[in-house]
Amino acid sequence: MDLSPVLDGFGVVLEPTNLLYCLIGVVVGMLIGVLPGLGPAATIAILLPVTIGIEPVSSIIMLAGIFYGAQYGGTITSVLLRLPGEASSVVTVFDGHALARQGRAGTALGIAAIGSFIGGTVSIVALSLLAPLVAGFALDFGPPEYTALAMLGILLVSTVSSGHRLKALIAACTGLLLATVGRDGFTGAERFTFDNLSLADGLDFVPIAMGLFGLGEILYNLEERHRATQAPVTVANVWPSKADLRQSSGAIGRGSVLGFVLGILPGGGATLSSLAAYAWEKRRAKHPERFGKGAVEGVAAPESANNAAATSSFIPLLTLGIPANATMAVIFGALLIQGVSPGPQLVTQEPELFWGVVNSMYIGNILLLIMSIPLVGLFVKILRVRATVLAPITVLITLVGVYTVNNDVFDIVLVIVFGAVGYLMKKFGFDPGPLVLAFVLGSLLEDSLRRSLLMFDGNPTGFLTRPISGVLLATFVLVILVPPVRAAIRRRAASRKELV
Secondary structure, three states: OOOHHHHHHHHHHOOHHHHHHHHHHHHHHHHHHHOOOOOHHHHHHHHHHHHOOOOHHHHHHHHHHHHHHHHHHHHHHHHHHOOOOOHHHOOHHHHHHHHHHOOOHHHHHHHHHHHHHHHHHHHHHHHHHHHHHHHHHHOOOOHHHHHHHHHHHHHHHHHOOOOOHHHHHHHHHHHHHHHOOEEOOOOOOEEOOOOOHHHOOOOOHHHHHHHHHHHHHHHHHHHHOOOOOOOOOOOOOOOOOHHHHHHHHHHHHHHHHHHHHHHHOOOOHHHHHHHHHHHHHHHHOOOHHHOOOOOOHHHHHHHHHHHHHHHHOHHHHHHHOOOOOHHHHHHHHHHHHOOOOOOOOHHHHOHHHHHHHHHHHHHHHHHHHHHOOOOHHHHHHHOOOOHHHHHHHHHHHHHHHHHHHHOOHHHHHHHHHHHHHHHHHHHOOOOHHHHHHHHHHHHHHHHHHHHHHHHOOOOHHHHHHOHHHHHHHHHHHHHHHHHHHHHHHHHHHHHHHHHO
16 A cells, blocks of 8 residues: 555645634534534535635545544434533434443543544544555446445435435435436436426535525424523533543443444434444443443443544545435535546545545644633533524525525525425435435436436346446445345344244
8 A cells, every 4th residue: 555645635734724623523523513403414415505715635634624523523412411512422322421430420421432432533543544445446336336336325325314214215215306406317218307497407416405404493493492491510620530441441442442343334324323332331230230230331332432423424526426414415525516526436536635624634633632622611600691692693604505505596495495394204204314425326326327228228137247246236235225124134033032
């Protein structure tokens, strides 16, 4: 492996401007993690117009910092207030707040900060080693391979991610339908435009993301945040004891590896990784009854896993051009706005951007480790700001921001429409993530599928004649078959127990 691009990447990150944007990103990310409801996907979507006037490397460094910084911030409210700022911090509540009630809030926050730093660092090192290999492998990808990969990605998002699978599938199908709006790229025929010239070029990603994640989340959170916030517990010594470090070291290591692997999968991400890591530690523990009552492993494992997953999510985005989760889809949109096409060629054609973003995560994790504990008091005070004050300001920024992208009033209309759609989706238990990911992958899927069928003279069995697409399609079939087969086995086992 040629290390010169990697070293050049550190040179890019250590430029004062990029260091400043890295600092801004992680601070904003921590702040967003502390504020319940307004997650990194919504924040990045709202900030998309701001990135237009910033250099591509600086803007992506900042957005990446927001993403993994939010994982740190969500821990603070989970431990102190029993209020997870991020979905990925939900399981941290169980043992983190229990430790806080025992007067060990500092221990919980210290373990979380150390676990987050180690998990993120392990994932960054693995990302640095693995991403160029994946990019080299992806150079063999043609239309059939991208077709199979896009199909698998959409399916995994709908089945692997947490939540109701049928609702996730419905959201994904809606996203695929929205991706077909506009002129057909092959025939030039207009589809679902209803003779509206503003729809002739298709729907733009930015107003959809800003509507679903930005405006939709704000409307939903205004309705939900009527419960009173309990007084935070005091934070004493923030450095864990040697016994705590020894007890949590295995959980941190296992959580880091598991988070890295699950973060690469479409639909995996930080939330699923934290849940899986917590379940794994509880299952292998000699005394699982400790979990939920203040087990340090119950904080260390999920916090290591969610930060590792947040970092490894960049592998499929940067090397294949496939976003693994909703936040990656928004960052994908930011790259396209900057005129950067993520994919196999990014490592060789844009080495400064690729290695600059990857190496900025080393710096960002160090900054987060240094700041995570001293800023606890400030973030708890920010929680007391009323939502009725923050929400109107955020809505105004969202609407002004989306207008500045294309200077088109129709984009404001789209934001309002998709904001209402996003609110209703959250209200009825639909995750907007699969919709956005399917929308992003829809164009790739349609274009690759039609090119593939042209290559194979309309014969769909041609996909099976190519090794990579054949393996991906076989994996696609397995993902479909595993849930019903597993359910059938469970029903059979349950019926046998009843007979006995």
